Amino acid sequence: MALGRVSLGDHGxxxxxxKLQNWFGAFRIYLQPVCLRMFFLxxxxxxxxxxxLGTLGFWLREAGIDLKTxxxxxxxxLVYGCKWLWAPLVDNLKIPYFSAKLGQRxxxxxxxxxxxxxxxxxxxxxxxxxxxxxxxxxxxxxAFASATQDISLDAYRIESADTDxxxxxxxxxxxxxxxxxxxxxxxxxxxxALFQTxxxxxxxxxxxxxxxxxxxASIGVGLLTSILSxxxxxxxxxxxxxxxxxxKSKVKEFVRTHDALPQPAAKVIGWLKxxxxxxxxxxxxxxxxxxxxxxxxxxxxxxxxxVMGVMSNPFYRDLGFSKEEVAAVSKIFGVVMTLVGTFVGxxxxxxxxxxxxxxxxxxxxxxxxxxxxxxxxxxHDLAFLVFTxxxxxxxxxxxxxxxxxxxxxxxxxxxxxxxxxVFSSIMLILPKFLAGFSGVMVESVGYANFFIxxxxxxxxxxxxxxxxxMLEKSKH
Numbered sequence: 390m391a392l393g394r395v396s397l398g399d400h401g402x403x404x405x406x407x408k409l410q411n412w413f414g415a416f417r418i419y420l421q422p423v424c425l426r427m428f429f430l431x432x433x434x435x436x437x438x439x440x441x442l443g444t445l446g447f448w449l450r451e452a453g454i455d456l457k458t459x460x461x462x463x464x465x466x467l468v469y470g471c472k473w474l475w476a477p478l479v480d481n482l483k484i485p486y487f488s489a490k491l492g493q494r495x496x497x498x499x500x501x502x503x504x505x506x507x508x509x510x511x512x513x514x515x516x517x518x519x520x521x522x523x524x525x526x527x528x529x530x531x532a533f534a535s536a537t538q539d540i541s542l543d544a545y546r547i548e549s550a551d552t553d554x555x556x557x558x559x560x561x562x563x564x565x566x567x568x569x570x571x572x573x574x575x576x577x578x579x580x581x582a583l584f585q586t587x588x589x590x591x592x593x594x595x596x597x598x599x600x601x602x603x604x605x606a607s608i609g610v611g612l613l614t615s616i617l618s619x620x621x622x623x624x625x626x627x628x629x630x631x632x633x634x635x636x637k638s639k640v641k642e643f644v645r646t647h648d649a650l651p652q653p654a655a656k657v658i659g660w661l662k663x664x665x666x667x668x669x670x671x672x673x674x675x676x677x678x679x680x681x682x683x684x685x686x687x688x689x690x691x692x693x694x695x696v697m698g699v700m701s702n703p704f705y706r707d708l709g710f711s712k713e714e715v716a717a718v719s720k721i722f723g724v725v726m727t728l729v730g731t732f733v734g735x736x737x738x739x740x741x742x743x744x745x746x747x748x749x750x751x752x753x754x755x756x757x758x759x760x761x762x763x764x765x766x767x768x769h770d771l772a773f774l775v776f777t778x779x780x781x782x783x784x785x786x787x788x789x790x791x792x793x794x795x796x797x798x799x800x801x802x803x804x805x806x807x808x809x810x811v812f813s814s815i816m817l818i819l820p821k822f823l824a825g826f827s828g829v830m831v832e833s834v835g836y837a838n839f840f841i842x843x844x845x846x847x848x849x850x851x852x853x854x855x856x857x858x859m860l861e862k863s864k865h
Contacts, residue, residue, distance in 0.1 A: 397555075423549050424561040426618050430498075430542055431565025433611020436504055437535035439573040440512070440604055441465055441528045447578070447702040447715070452517040452592050456703060460828025463523065463699045463821070468532035470817035472540055476810030477668070479540045492620040494548070497541040502612040504534035506605045513601035516594045542807035543813065547797050559793035560735030563786065564728050565818045571724040573604060575716035582712050668804035671812065675801070679860045683799065686853045687815045690747070690792055693755045693847035694785060695820035697840060699827045704761070704836055709769045718771070723778035730786025735794075737787065743795045744861075750788025755847025757781040762840035792816075 439445075446459050480496050483489070487496040511527035546558050578602045585596035643659030644650075673680050696734070705715045737746045760777040767773050796816075800808045823846075831839050 404458045409799045418824055421557075424557055426563045426614060427546060427549070427558050428619075429614040430545070430566040430611055431533035432569040433502060433565075433608055433614070434535070434539055434542055434562070435566030435569030436573050436604060436607055436830075437509070437531050437538075439570055440601065441532050441535070442508065442615075442693045442699065443702050444574055444577045445571075446699065447529060447706060447712075448581075448597055449517050450703050450706050454517055454521070456700075456828040456832060458521075458828075459703060460699060461825055462528070463827070465525070465528050465532050466824070467790070467818065469536045469539070470814045470821050472536040472810040473807070473814040475537070476807045479537065479559060479810075480544070480804065480806040492547040494541050494614050495618065495620065498538060498545065498615040499612060501534050501538035501541060502608050502615060505531060505538065505608045506612075508534055509601055509605035509608070513598045513605065514772050518592070518594075519664075535736060539813070540806050540810045542810040545803040547800055548802055553827050557735050557739070559738075559797065560731050563731040563793070567724045567731065567786070569607075569725045570727075572607060574719065574724070575721045577601070577604060578712040578716040593800055666817065668801070668807040671801050672799070672808060672811075679857075682853065682857050682860060684815060686850065686857055687796070687812055688819050689846075689850050689853065690751060690788075691757060691816055692820040692823070692850075693843050694788075696815070696824045696827055696846060697758050697761065697843040699824045700831055700836070700839065701761075703828075703831075704765070705774075707836075710771075710774065714771060714774075718774050719778050722775065723782040726779045727782040727786035728782040728790075730788075731790045732786075734787035734790030740793050740831060741790055743798065744854060744858050746787065746791035748851065750784060750791050751850045751854065753784030753789045754781075755844050755850075757784050758840050758844035758847075762837045762844075765835070765837040765840065861865055 442463060442465070445814060446463070449459050449462070450456075480493075483493065484496050484500065487499075490496075491499070501520045508527050508530040512524060515521075515524035515527055515667060517524050542562075546562060549558065580600035580603055581596035583596070584599040585593045587593040639659070641659075644655040647655050649659075676683060701719070702715070705719065710718075722791045734750065736747075757777070760773075760780055764770065764773055764777050796809060799812060827839070830842070834842070
């Protein structure tokens with residue numbers, strides 16, 4: 390009996406060791422060249438977001454701008470929710486010479502990255518105390534260029550690998566993205582403090598000017614990667630060029646069959662029909678009435694995090710945390726925890742599936758907002774800030790990896806740029822719109838109650854995910 394137990398124990402240990410090897414072996418996927426390229430492109434994608442939202446919010450608050458204005462300025466983020474409007478152009482409009490030489494995706498990536506360098510430089514020289522409208526314009530231009538980069542990059546990622554690798558690509562993309570957020574958050578704060586020539590209690594524009602100029606130069610990482618990277622797939626690129634010729638042919642056919650319309654109007658309507666409606670029709674053809682539940686999930690999955698996030702930096706400032714403390718805890722340590730969550734999320738998606746990981750991420754992301762409510766009651770408590778930021782960013786990273794993989798799986802490669810742009814736009818429109826009122830909410834109910842409300846916003850998501858799971862099973 391004793392020998393039998395020993396034998397059974399050895400077998401159990403062997404099985405456990407085999408399972409652990411399988412899990413750890415799954416991490417080798419991140420060393421593939423396509424994943425490494427996505428890391429550097431993710432860095433370029435992650436830089437602008439904080440510079441027009443989170444870091445900008447801290448900058449504006451330090452310059453004496455009121456919370457309501459900061460909240461309403463977060464509507465600049467709605468640009469990301471409207472990128473479906475010009476995504477068909479990124480999918481179909483060829484840039485003379487460059488599209489043929491570099492490929493459709495890389496051409497638009499390079500163009501958007503050059504625009505980012507110019508617009509961030511414009512922000513650098515705009516003092517919010519005297520030139521707030523000009524700063525708002527350059528922030529809007531930065532968001533537009535950033536959203537255009539996202540359209541191209543999402544399509545590049547989707548076309549670079551099969552569905553089973555999308556979780557890994559999402560993880561490496563998010564890793565680069567989050568490291569860029571460290572640089573755009575903690576890095577910008579540290580640079581602003583380093584080049585500040587006045588005491589901390591006195592606002593100094595010079596520090597922020599230098600910080601944003603360095604951020605503009607940092608976009609060069611993505612620009613160099615775009616120049617040196619291959620087309621996502623040579624066969625896919627050839628197919629894309631053939632599809633562009635088919636689009637032109639369909640537009641000509643539309644003009645020919647609608648000769649009652651003025652030719653310029655017929656061309657515009659024909660283009661809109663072919664490049665805008667066809668990707669949308671394809672999605673509804675594939676998912677039928679299940680599409681409504683899918684779109685509802687997309688629209689609400691990030692609502693808890695996005696609405697809460699706008700007020701996080703003003704919250705830290707109002708609790709008395711210094712730039713250095715915020716940089717160290719929120720912008721460095723917190724982002725490292727996000728990276729851990731992202732890598733874990735990529736592997737969990739591979740092992741457990743997308744929907745289960747989506748549910749886990751949504752549950753944790755909503756629950757951790759309650760920790761911010763506790764922090765509001767505690768006040769300037771650095772240890773609890775570390776704990777809160779760690780839990781929030783770990784869950785956020787896991788949820789993001791799962792969500793990107795989910796959206797990528799919904800996309801038809803033929804319409805990758807347009808369909809993913811539509812999905813990611815739907816993901817942001819409602820949360821960003823509500824986030825614009827976050828300053829009003831905080832002034833009305835206080836920070837503690839505000840964070841409780843944002844946690845409750847995530848409850849419908851926890852209901853939707855199992856419903857979609859049941860719909861998928863019934864479909865099969």
